[in-house]
Amino acid sequence: MSGFAVLDSGNYDLQIATGFNVDAFILDDALRGHLDSTEFVLNGTTEFASVLESTTNIAVKRGRRDIGDQFSAGTITFNITDVDGIFNPFDENSPYYNTPDAQPGLAPMREMKLIRYDSANNPELLFSGYVVNYDYNFGLGELDSVTVYGADQFYLLAQTYLDELNVSAELSGARISTVLNLPEVDFPLAQRNIATGTVNLGHNAAYTVSAGTNALSYIAQINSTAEFGRIFMSRDGDFTFQNRIGNTLSGPVADFHDNGTAIPYTNCGITFQADAVINRSVITGLDGTTATAEDAASIAQYFIQTASITNSLLHEQASIDTAAAYQLFPQPEPRFTSVETPFLALTTPQKDTLAVVEIGDTITVEKTFQTGVTTTSLAQELAVEGIEHYIDYQSGHRVAYFTSPTTVVYELVLDSALYGTIDTENALG
16 A cells, blocks of 8 residues: 555655656756656656655645635645754755755745545545745754645735736636636646636626736636636646536535444534525626615514625626525525544545545535434535545544535436426436
């Protein structure tokens, strides 16, 4: 089995690019300097150093905890105990020191990846990104330690600013592709998973994107003021854009139960609160086109609670009307907001399943309640909005999923009393 074992959780590896190219052509080098060599080529292959054996704990956070939050860069933080001092950036004798370039091999903006190997020894990425910062702590009479901070490719987009962009009418997915294609952005085509989108965005001179606009902020504006879908970096480093969140065809990738019949869990968050209510919604486009949606019954019961968007990229009145109605959430509903489980409590297949759950997937959470002298259960199918992994050599791996409510439809089943009726809850698969 590849990688390194973590307590009852599986085998893992944490790799950081050193800056070396292991098979790169080097001019005037006796071994690597031969032209037309099939062994040493111009680009070379990046060498990665495995640092997991020196790591004491890892924390990964991706996505968002609540559907009302914005998506931001996924992050990874881990602590290294430097027994031999080889992570010291001043140590020129470190195996990670890049002698030809006189630079530390493990440096900021190096590519990094966290890997878990499943039961068939297939590598599955849990996180892909770049090192942002090393905090080296010299221990007085103790071992030195290093805290490493990393972020996914959203961090790079957040450092990128646009030249003036004169946009044309296009769907939200096409607009995101337009931004990613810009020479000042130049996001790799092979690392994109972009949905078409469901709404048209503005198209005339009034919608010119000003020079100096932050690339990530503008992409977030596309989603948060017009599409209302999801934008995030996948666990394997793909820019992912998902259409407006709507009905979900039933098909959970994981079932969590507290009665011993499915995947067990240790914590389950529940919310039932008035401040989740939106009973008045106002959306204004950049040209001043406005729509207001209200729910009178909710206002009578919960007073006026308004959501306002003043910079929507929508430009068609019908789309703005629809978006305003979409924002309404007139009645608070009790729901499960999160679920957490340690890998120590799981079977091997369950560990393999949970390691690769992705944002946007559907999961089921079931909770058993004591009501008087009887026991009842409540099960909800929920969409995954955020994922957090915590890996520790002392306690193993635990994972938490943060969820949002979803409207579930079921695949039509002929002659079924429950699923055989064509309506809004039963759909052709």
